[in-house]
Amino acid sequence: xxxxxxxxxxxxxxxxxxxxxxxxxxxxxxxxxxxxxxxxxxxxxxxxxxxxxxxxxxxxxxxxxxxxxxxxxxxxxxxxxxxxxxxxxxxxxxxxxxxxxxxxxxxxxxxxxxxxxxxxxxxxxxxxxxxxxxxxxxxxxxxxxxxxxxxxxxxxxxxxxxxxxxxxx
Amino acid sequence: xxxxxxxxxxxxxxxxxxxxxxxxxxxxxxxxxxxxxxxxxxxxxxxxxxxxxxxxxxxxxxxxxxxxxxxxxxxxxxxxxxxxxxxxxxxxxxxxxxxxxxxxxxxxxxxxxxxxxxxx
Numbered sequence: 001x002x003x004x005x006x007x008x009x010x011x012x013x014x015x016x017x018x019x020x021x022x023x024x025x026x027x028x029x030x031x032x033x034x035x036x037x038x039x040x041x042x043x044x045x046x047x048x049x050x051x052x053x054x055x056x057x058x059x060x061x062x063x064x065x066x067x068x069x070x071x072x073x074x075x076x077x078x079x080x081x082x083x084x085x086x087x088x089x090x091x092x093x094x095x096x097x098x099x100x101x102x103x104x105x106x107x108x109x110x111x112x113x114x115x116x117x118x119x120x121x122x123x124x125x126x127x128x129x130x131x132x133x134x135x136x137x138x139x140x141x142x143x144x145x146x147x148x149x150x151x152x153x154x155x156x157x158x159x160x161x162x163x164x165x166x167x168x169x
Numbered sequence: 170x171x172x173x174x175x176x177x178x179x180x181x182x183x184x185x186x187x188x189x190x191x192x193x194x195x196x197x198x199x200x201x202x203x204x205x206x207x208x209x210x211x212x213x214x215x216x217x218x219x220x221x222x223x224x225x226x227x228x229x230x231x232x233x234x235x236x237x238x239x240x241x242x243x244x245x246x247x248x249x250x251x252x253x254x255x256x257x258x259x260x261x262x263x264x265x266x267x268x269x270x271x272x273x274x275x276x277x278x279x280x281x282x283x284x285x286x287x288x289x
Contacts, residue, residue: 050172050192082197143193143201147226150191154224160260161224162184163191164171165205166217 037096037113044085049111051168052141056084056133057107058124059091064104066124079130082168083137084108108136170243170284171217171253179276187257187265188221214240221260229260245281253277 044055058067067088071077080086092101097115099107104121116136123132150161172192175184184190195201195216208220212233218240219232232241234252241249254274261270 046176051194052197141194141198143198143204146191146193146198147204150189151222151224151226154189154222157189158262159187159189159224159264160229160262161191161222162188162219162260163193163208163222164217164219165193165195165201165209166172167194167196169196 038087038089038093040087040089041109041113044087045109045111045113048085048109051085052138053082053111054084054116054133054136054138055109055111056080056086057094057097057109058086058088059094059097059099059103059105059107060088061091061102061104064121066104066106066121069125070129073127076127076130078169080133084133108133170245171219174277174280177276177280180273183265183269183273186269187261212240213238214242217242219256221256230256232256243281243284244277245284247285250274250277250281 041055041057044057047053048055060066065088067086070080070086091099091103094101094107097107097118099105106119106124107115108117108119110116117132119132123129147161147163150163153159154161174180175190193201193204195205205218208228209218209231212231214233217232221229221231223229232244232252233239234241234248234255241252244250244253254270254277257265257270257273258267
């Protein structure tokens with residue numbers, strides 16, 4: 001069962017994405033009671049915000065699982081792991097994006113929820129998916145810029161800085 | 170795992186009150202690996218690795234636990250969790266009280282315990 005939220009957390013609505021390029025593109029997107037966004041997408045957007053990624057919402061018509069194609073190709077799955085948070089939903093859960101319920105495909109979102117692109121199922125064949133998504137990937141963030149920004153914030157607010165070093169794998 | 174813990178309902182408001190959170194992806198962030206190497210130096214352990222700095226960039230404490238210097242990673246084991254709490258105690262400054270650190274410690278125990286491997 002897909003849980004739905006009528007309102008997104010405010011933190012997700014602010015253009016607080018990791019890179020300035022994302023911030024320039026981002027615009028607040030409000031979910032309403034008329035077109036609720038699945039909680040899985042909200043959670044993925046929060047993770048994407050922290051990790052400088054996009055959100056790929058894969059919408060499957062009954063009996064299909066497009067994301068399975070991505071997972072079967074190691075190179076594709078690794079690239080997607082690095083660049084997107086993937087959420088698989090039934091096509092019937094795509095009302096927020098005016099999605100046709102009997103069609104499979106995907107919607108690519110910025111971490112703010114803003115739609116960047118949409119793709120039909122035939123555009124997401126395993127060997128073509130990276131080529132389709134690549135133009136929309138985030139620009140790499142700058143680690144030293146992150147630290148500089150954190151130091152400025154820490155000075156302003158009287159806090160210390162906890163830096164976590166990690167990798168997608 | 171640490172990121173998941175820091176976002177929990179009990180811990181998140183206390184954590185955000187006391188610390189500025191930065192996540193550096195050593196593979197994807199430009200200069201990420203170099204910054205990791207610079208701040209970590211010769212200390213042992215891989216990823217995840219964490220360090221707490223003051224606002225001037227001076228190190229207060231890292232995830233290399235005392236006295237043996239092992240990196241606590243996640244953390245998950247009782248010893249790793251204890252060191253993480255020690256990190257918070259040493260760096261809470263005037264923003265976070267002892268009771269709040271204790272609340273985070275209890276929340277960490279609730280989070281980590283089901284993830285520990287059973288001891289044989």
